[in-house]
Amino acid sequence: xxxxxxxxxxxxxxxxxxxxxxxxxxxxxxxxxxxxxxxxxxxxxxxxxxxxxxxxxxxxxxxxxxxxxxxxxxxxxxxxxxxxxxxxxxxxxxxxxxxxxxxxxxxxxxxxxxxxxxxxxxxxxxxxxx
Amino acid sequence: xxxxxxxxxxxxxxxxxxxxxxxxxxxxxxxxxxxxxxxxxxxxxxxxxxxxxxxxxxxxxxxxxxxxxxxxxxxxxxxxxxxxxxxxxxxxxxxxxxxxxxxxxxxxxxxxxxxxxxxxxxxxxxxxxxxxxxxxxxxxxxxxxxxxxxxxxxxxxxxxxxxxxxxxxxxxxxxxxxxxxxxxxxxxxxxxxxxxxxxxxxxxxxxxxxxxxxxxxxxxxxxxxxxxxxxxxxxxxxxxxxxxxxxxxxxxxxxxxxxxxxxxxxxxxxxxxxxxxxxxxxxxxxxxxxxxxxxxxxxxxxxxxxxxxxxxxxxxxxxxxxxxxxxxxxxxxxxxxxxxxxxxxxxxxxxxxxxxxxxxxxxxxxxxxxxxxxxxxxxxxxxxxxxxxxxxxxxxxxxxxxxxxxxxxxxxxxxxxxxxxxxxxxxxxxxxxxxxxxxxxxxxxxxxxxxxxxxxxxxxxxxxxxxxxxxxxxxxxxxxxxxxxxxxxxxxxxxxxxxxxxxxxxxxxxxxxxxxxxxxxxxxxxxxxxxxxxxxxxxxxxxxxxxxxxxxxxxxxxxxxxxxxxxxxxxxxxxxxxxxxxxxxxxxxxxxxxxxxxxxxxxxxxxxxxxxxxxxxxxxxxxxxxxxxxxxxxxxxxxxxxxxxxxxxxxxxxxxxxxxxxxxxxxxxxxxxxxxxxxxxxxxxxxxxxxxxxxxxxxxxxxxxxxxxxxxxxxxxxxxxxxxxxxxxxxxxxxxxxxxxxxxxxxxxxxxxxxxxxxxxxxxxxxxxxxxxxxxxxxxxxxxxxxxxxxxxxxxxxxxxxxxxxxxxxxxxxxxxxxxxxxxxxxxxxxxxxxxxxxxxxxxxxxxxxxxxxxxxxxxxxxxxxxxx
Numbered sequence: 001x002x003x004x005x006x007x008x009x010x011x012x013x014x015x016x017x018x019x020x021x022x023x024x025x026x027x028x029x030x031x032x033x034x035x036x037x038x039x040x041x042x043x044x045x046x047x048x049x050x051x052x053x054x055x056x057x058x059x060x061x062x063x064x065x066x067x068x069x070x071x072x073x074x075x076x077x078x079x080x081x082x083x084x085x086x087x088x089x090x091x092x093x094x095x096x097x098x099x100x101x102x103x104x105x106x107x108x109x110x111x112x113x114x115x116x117x118x119x120x121x122x123x124x125x126x127x128x129x130x
Numbered sequence: 131x132x133x134x135x136x137x138x139x140x141x142x143x144x145x146x147x148x149x150x151x152x153x154x155x156x157x158x159x160x161x162x163x164x165x166x167x168x169x170x171x172x173x174x175x176x177x178x179x180x181x182x183x184x185x186x187x188x189x190x191x192x193x194x195x196x197x198x199x200x201x202x203x204x205x206x207x208x209x210x211x212x213x214x215x216x217x218x219x220x221x222x223x224x225x226x227x228x229x230x231x232x233x234x235x236x237x238x239x240x241x242x243x244x245x246x247x248x249x250x251x252x253x254x255x256x257x258x259x260x261x262x263x264x265x266x267x268x269x270x271x272x273x274x275x276x277x278x279x280x281x282x283x284x285x286x287x288x289x290x291x292x293x294x295x296x297x298x299x300x301x302x303x304x305x306x307x308x309x310x311x312x313x314x315x316x317x318x319x320x321x322x323x324x325x326x327x328x329x330x331x332x333x334x335x336x337x338x339x340x341x342x343x344x345x346x347x348x349x350x351x352x353x354x355x356x357x358x359x360x361x362x363x364x365x366x367x368x369x370x371x372x373x374x375x376x377x378x379x380x381x382x383x384x385x386x387x388x389x390x391x392x393x394x395x396x397x398x399x400x401x402x403x404x405x406x407x408x409x410x411x412x413x414x415x416x417x418x419x420x421x422x423x424x425x426x427x428x429x430x431x432x433x434x435x436x437x438x439x440x441x442x443x444x445x446x447x448x449x450x451x452x453x454x455x456x457x458x459x460x461x462x463x464x465x466x467x468x469x470x471x472x473x474x475x476x477x478x479x480x481x482x483x484x485x486x487x488x489x490x491x492x493x494x495x496x497x498x499x500x501x502x503x504x505x506x507x508x509x510x511x512x513x514x515x516x517x518x519x520x521x522x523x524x525x526x527x528x529x530x531x532x533x534x535x536x537x538x539x540x541x542x543x544x545x546x547x548x549x550x551x552x553x554x555x556x557x558x559x560x561x562x563x564x565x566x567x568x569x570x571x572x573x574x575x576x577x578x579x580x581x582x583x584x585x586x587x588x589x590x591x592x593x594x595x596x597x598x599x600x601x602x603x604x605x606x607x608x609x610x611x612x613x614x615x616x617x618x619x620x621x622x623x624x625x626x627x628x629x630x631x632x633x634x635x636x637x638x639x640x641x642x643x644x645x646x647x648x649x650x651x652x653x654x655x656x657x658x659x660x661x662x663x664x665x666x667x668x669x670x671x672x673x674x675x676x677x678x679x680x681x682x683x684x685x686x687x688x689x690x691x692x693x694x695x696x697x698x699x700x701x702x703x704x705x706x707x708x709x710x711x712x713x714x715x716x717x718x719x720x721x722x723x724x725x726x727x728x729x730x731x732x733x734x735x736x737x738x739x740x741x742x743x744x745x746x747x748x749x750x751x752x753x754x755x756x757x758x759x760x761x762x763x764x765x766x767x768x769x770x771x772x773x774x775x776x777x778x779x780x781x782x783x784x785x786x787x788x789x790x791x792x793x794x795x796x797x798x799x800x801x802x803x804x805x806x807x808x809x810x811x812x813x814x815x816x817x818x819x820x821x822x823x824x825x826x827x828x829x830x831x832x833x834x835x836x837x838x839x840x841x842x843x844x845x846x847x848x849x850x851x852x853x854x855x856x857x858x859x860x861x862x863x864x865x866x867x868x869x870x871x872x873x874x875x876x877x878x879x880x881x882x883x884x885x886x887x888x889x890x891x892x893x894x895x896x897x898x899x900x901x902x903x904x905x906x907x908x909x910x911x912x913x914x915x916x917x918x919x920x921x922x923x924x925x926x927x928x929x930x931x932x933x934x935x936x937x938x939x940x941x942x943x944x945x946x947x948x949x950x951x952x953x954x955x956x957x958x959x960x961x962x963x964x965x966x967x968x969x970x971x972x973x974x975x976x977x978x979x980x981x982x983x984x985x986x987x988x989x990x991x992x993x994x995x996x997x998x999x
Binding site: 013015016018019020022023026067073096097098117118119120121122 | 793794795797798800801802804805808821824825828943963
């Protein structure tokens with residue numbers, strides 16, 4: 001039994017997706033790691049599984065800068081639907097931006113659990129555990 | 131017919147009857163006929179006489195009758211009337227033919243009936259009817275039950291053509307209108323009392339047309355109803371007479387209205403108003419008077435009689451009243467009333483002054499003599515008057531005991547006499563012996579010199595003097611005194627010099643102070659670097675400082691009217707503002723350009739207590755000019771600032787781009803490094819090396835893009851040349867030939883309005899290429915792709931638009947990202963998010979701008995404004 005059931009990685013950079021997946025798997029903290037290149041896909045998935053706790057992730061690692069739907073738009077929509085979910089979903093913003101304005105803007109979404117800057121390290125990943 | 135029988139029959143008839151045959155010969159007549167003919171014709175016609183006799187004796191009568199007789203003889207039954215006799219009486223003559231056995235007319239029976247009375251009655255009735263018909267009042271007759279019987283023309287006009295009484299049975303009691311107007315009640319009363327009843331009734335309304343306005347006017351009538359009784363004293367019929375009194379009624383109403391108005395005015399008069407009837411009873415009191423009564427604590431007693439009221443008698447108001455009433459003249463006087471007022475605390479003495487006006491008026495309605503009293507409480511005014519008198523008196527008193535002393539010098543004895551006040555001025559005990567020498571010893575040397583000269587001149591030549599001197603008093607105080615001396619002559623010889631001495635130290639001090647203040651003020655105003663002048667409200671200059679004098683640059687201005695000295699000021703802004711300042715009694719400031727001097731002046735006008743105006747003015751030409759220059763500099767600065775802000779923003783964007791787009795792959799490298807170090811598996815490490823290569827390629831690409839951009843930004847002075855849009859487009863089409871053919875895009879262009887542009891060739895090529903590439907890359911597969919390019923001249927540059935029919939962009943969602951670096955929003959693998967960023971950079975580097983308009987699914991229009999230097 002691993003500490004977390006499911007983690008979603010949302011990032012349009014395939015290299016990043018791959019590296020993060022490898023790191024998470026090595027640390028054996030989640031039963032499942034799912035990769036998404038577009039926030040819209042994650043949103044569709046969450047909506048589809050809103051009532052099913054097993055289909056929902058414990059944790060989302062969310063990149064901000066993505067095509068079509070970016071991390072910001074995702075946060076806006078998620079703010080509205082998160083209360084309808086069958087279980088709490090923690091969100092961590094994971095970005096390469098060190099722009100202070102981005103950090104402040106993320107702070108305004110009070111349900112976001114943390115603001116992480118790339119690259120991830122093992123220590124940071126272990127800090128995500130409840 | 132049996133002749134004797136006929137004779138008997140006709141004899142039995144009361145009217146004269148005659149029967150004549152076809153020869154007009156009388157066959158038989160009755161005695162009435164004989165009598166009547168004897169009375170009227172002078173002879174009795176009898177049987178056997180021929181009617182033809184009448185032809186000779188009464189041709190007029192015969193000619194009137196002949197054709198009737200003939201007609202009767204031809205079988206006609208005929209009647210006619212004729213007048214005969216003196217005075218003429220009316221007769222009806224009826225002729226009936228009598229037939230024999232052969233049914234032939236063989237005789238005519240003629241019956242003569244006196245119809246004088248009947249005719250008279252008939253004519254009387256016609257006459258009265260026409261009189262009634264033409265009466266100017268409405269007249270209507272009803273049965274006792276109220277059924278309409280008759281009415282005259284006036285009544286028809288009143289009721290109107292539409293009224294039911296005109297053509298239908300109409301019952302006056304059953305018409306609800308009459309119940310409302312009161313007519314029913316009136317007729318009921320008539321029936322009950324069997325006597326005439328008169329009442330004013332609003333009978334109907336009428337429309338009055340005035341130009342294009344229609345007013346509804348009430349019509350008032352005086353209605354008189356009366357019964358006509360039969361011999362038994364029962365009501366035979368009811369009559370009403372309607373007489374219009376609208377005008378009178380309206381006059382009365384308007385009189386009432388104006389009376390109400392008058393009442394209101396009287397009520398609200400600021401002076402007390404009391405109206406007495408001729409017996410002295412109060413009939414009306416207005417509110418001012420009521421307040422007055424209340425304030426005096428006197429009860430207002432409407433029934434109190436002025437003539438008997440002890441209070442009124444005490445102040446002889448009763449006499450005044452009678453005087454006015456009897457003489458019929460107005461009286462106006464001031465009256466002082468003293469009385470005690472009961473207040474909560476006890477009795478208080480009150481004293482009031484009244485300005486009383488009493489005048490008689492004849493009541494317009496009752497013709498009664500009434501008296502109106504106007505009461506103006508002038509206690510306060512009086513009190514102030516007394517106060518000021520008192521002040522004046524005390525002033526005089528003060529003057530009397532003021533610091534003026536008298537003296538006289540007897541020329542014979544050379545004795546000098548001083549009054550008490552003079553001793554006081556010199557601070558000497560009174561009545562100390564005084565000599566001229568001793569008196570002069572109090573004077574300061576300079577004053578003493580002038581004094582001796584003046585006295586000598588007075589004694590020698592009788593010259594009066596008035597000197598201001600400085601005195602050292604006995605107590606060593608220095609005084610300023612005014613000494614006035616006059617000679618007195620007797621018999622041509624000077625016998626005495628007398629005069630006064632006044633301590634004017636105080637005045638002198640004040641005057642000194644004033645002079646000094648004025649001097650200070652002048653000094654002050656001369657020192658300030660500002661024009662200052664005081665003028666009265668007409669424009670007369672009372673004070674002007676040096677600066678202002680310089681400004682006006684015009685000889686003597688003080689004491690003269692500024693608008694006369696400078697006629698051009700009349701009607702100027704200055705003039706208007708001066709008036710504004712006077713009217714508003716508030717400071718006014720403004721600046722004014724004086725074209726003659728080519729200078730700007732700033733003015734402040736301030737009203738002063740005495741009605742004159744202070745004018746402050748300052749030459750602000752330099753500051754105005756400076757302001758203008760400052761503004762210019764400001765504008766330059768602000769445009770520079772805008773430029774810098776823009777540059778800053780671009781730099782910031784660039785820093786952001788660099789940070790983000792370079793940090794991302796470097797973070798990947800770091801992470802890769804970490805996971806590679808954590809494994810010894812060679813196969814896994816091989817995979818990581820592949821990923822390393824991928825990331826590094828990525829970094830290299832990003833760096834190249836950035837370098838290109840940096841190059842564009844740095845190379846602001848890249849060489850411009852005159853380029854033809856069509857040439858450059860052709861070049862780009864050649865490069866993209868394959869893509870264009872694959873996509874089958876329809877490219878059209880219209881450069882006719884602006885065929886050329888001064889621009890760096892590589893930039894323009896790059897821009898056109900990007901626009902074309904975008905149109906191909908984001909084409910819609912639902913239609914033949916097209917792109918239309920158009921150039922035109924706009925203010926400050928050349929505009930190039932590129933309009934495609936492609937996928938379009940959700941501007942609301944992606945507008946902000948459209949021209950961003952590495953920003954993509956299509957799931958298009960070709961999209962790198964660099965083309966438009968470079969295009970934007972290339973345009974902005976040359977001072978231009980680009981923006982887009984788009985509708986999702988319909989196409990996109992890029993609008994570029996090039997700003998050639």
